[in-house]
Amino acid sequence: MSVRLAAGLLAALLGLAAASVPPLAMAAPFRLIVTDHEPPLVPNSVMELALTEGYFAREGVDVELVRVQQTPSAIAAMAAGEGEMANIGLDAMLQLHARGATDLKAVMSPNKSLPFLIAGSDEIDGAADLSGRSFGVGRLGSLDHSLSLKVLEAAGVDTETLAIIPLGQPNVRAQALAAGRIEATTMSIGVWLTLPAHDGLEVLVDQEAYYRAAPVVNKVNVVSPDVLAERPDEVRAVIRALILASRDFAAEPQRWSAAMAELLPHVERTTLDDLAASFDGSWSVNGGLSRSELEFSADWVFQGPDFDGLDPVPLEHWVEFAPLDAVLSELGTDPSADAADR
Structure with missing residues (x-):
């Protein structure tokens, strides 16, 4: 994130924070903000497919996807109360945490490292x-x-x-x-x-x-402390649905290609099958939050020129492991896949 972009985004968020934002409506759908205008041809598509393939519904949570263009718009939408969870770039969130401009917490990563x-x-x-x-x-x-x-x-x-x-x-x-x-x-x-x-x-x-x-965590799903406090069951249900979908696609890659073929009929099925095979080992079957990987990623990000003069942010300030750990205590972990070290 450039200095100019960071300054502009910071000003926008501070202005939104000063505005009167109505409280979250408990009866409203759980809005998940994504930065793709159509299902992406990467494992991050699990968020789309958890909706279209009924995983969210089976976990009893009414999820609505909100589409925006890139991470700054997703963060601004969260600050404006336009979503309960967002899939955003790790670097942008850390930039704002270092400037004291956000209190968003990462609760999982459905696709930590894009291919x-x-x-x-x-x-x-x-x-x-x-x-x-x-x-x-x-x-x-x-x-x-x-x-x-x-x-x-x-x-x-x-x-x-x-x-x-x-x-x-x-x-x-x-x-x-x-x-x-x-x-x-x-x-x-x-x-x-x-x-x-x-x-x-x-x-x-x-x-x-x-x-x-560059083994760096790219994107994480974040929520606000208010959502964690007021809608914890839905947060866990979303995480559980995304993990279950990821495990199914990891076990049977052609389930992913078949589901994507329904959403993207213009993409050749052979291409989707090739992609599905290439994603072996990329699915976040344990939720994608490894303490060691997150700490490595943050250390690397803070070495960049856009973080000059900013102090590193302790992991506990921007990650909340509890919702994911509660889900993994029910589902168990797969030791052969993404690490779940704490």
């Missing part, structure tokens, strides 16, 4: 040849921006020479790459596989190499 890769023009002779090239990002200072710089530095790129171009969502960046407006960008494997054609393009850093270079 990113870096693609570019096939005229580029490998990732190390990206120095001096144009590189598309979501926005200046966004997590995909900072993570990709870390990955590129590990590949030997002089990132100071990159021409960084903010373009928004991954599908928009992919289209810009295909049109030759940029020379490389980060996208999910889902966006890559669904490009109409790969002529003139190639994968410069695959998803496994990307995660090895």
